[in-house]
Amino acid sequence: MTINKQMITIKGTRDGLTLNIDDSCSFTVILEELDRVLSTEYIDEDAPMITVTIHLGNRYLHKEQEQALRDLIRSKHKLVVQAIESNVILKEDALRWKNENEMKVITKMVRSGQVIEVTGDVLLVGDINPGGKLIATGNIFILGSLRGVAHAGYHGNRQAVVAASYMQPMQLRIADHISRSPDYESVGVYMECGFIDEKEEKIVIDRLQILTQKRPELNGFERRILNG
């Protein structure tokens, strides 16, 4: 079970080594083979660390397998794993990824005492009344009035934004930032959005059009796929 076909091909590039691992043989064989191949390499003690990128092809690795692979390569001198790439992902990962990147459309009045939690971006067609709450891990767009609480980027995405046709929130939350309405009586504003201003380190509310400059990455779905 050897030699007639190369299970591991090693390529040197400007960024370090690239290991192409054949995806049609068993994992234990890979480990043995890798151990053998890398051991035979001559190592110069003075040379800098070499980063390794691994291409798995159509092979999926469990966490433990991945760790075993990393440990093995790390145990060789001067080699450090930079990235492990695979053409395949778990179905559940794919679904989660889809969930996180999909725009969910909800048509509902969010009334006092109601809390809606959404993974990913959300388009709410309806109002959030005082005492109501909408939580999303992504962006929040409201086609209606925001009078309650909206929390975008719930898991810490500070790039998330909240946009509403009518903005009179009790609180606006983005990632770990909270801003609240002023203590004096205030009227709402139409067609505005809230986002975290990096310089001032706080949530600012501005007209919708400003998003084009502030958050260009909102544009287009393809872009988000590329960003993973």
Place this chain on the structure above:
Amino acid sequence: MGEAIVITSGKGGVGKTTTTANLGTALALNDKKVCLMDTDIGLRNLDVIMGLENRIIYDIIDVAQERCKLKQALIKDKRFDYLYLLPAAQTSDKTDLTPEAMVKMIVELKQEFDYILIDCPAGIEQGYKNAVAGADKAIVVTTPERSSVRDADRIIGLLEKEDLESPKLVINRIRNHMMKNGDMLDIDEIVQILSIELLGIIADDDEVIKASNHGEPVAFQPNTRASLAYRNISRRILGESVPLQSFEDDKSVLSKVKKFFGMRS
């Protein structure tokens, strides 16, 4: 086959019981057979407002726990043959009544009556759950105050989860001059926030308190602002020839009445 309408608000003191008594009276004035049901166990009031306190022998808990027949507990109004009251118990607890028992009673009452008006206690606990259990429709009462609008919103959210028709809104205790000055929430604003159908508005009228204290719902009186408002609402409930009047119409009626009394509008 009648229909059961629950009158609720979430917040206390906005006029659920008064509205129940007056709508019942107004419906009875329209020759409908009406049963008022007080579900505020332990804090019954509806009998007082109707002036029927001294006639109570059995109450709703007695019926629920089958100590008496439903018909034995019903009290006929002293003014109408068509108006009945099923009083709450004053000594029991809200947990003595179950939603199942309520459904059973309401099914029985529906055979007999055109309308069953259920007076709901304040709050969103057991008492509320009992009151909405057998209802087909709901009327949410609110006043032009932030706190009561907030609670109404909460209640509407809860009602939407029940198997009911979309609830309708009654705005009670409107003081026209305060609303004009912007010291009170605007009717438009309230309707916009709650976004349910407006069934009627009722002016804040001293006559209501006076009449309640006499054990006689204000809707009996032919000419006060509040009684007109209650009668209008009852006609809307009946869905008779009157198309659902907007509150603008109500306002104009109000202003006419006011003019009549020479009040500043």
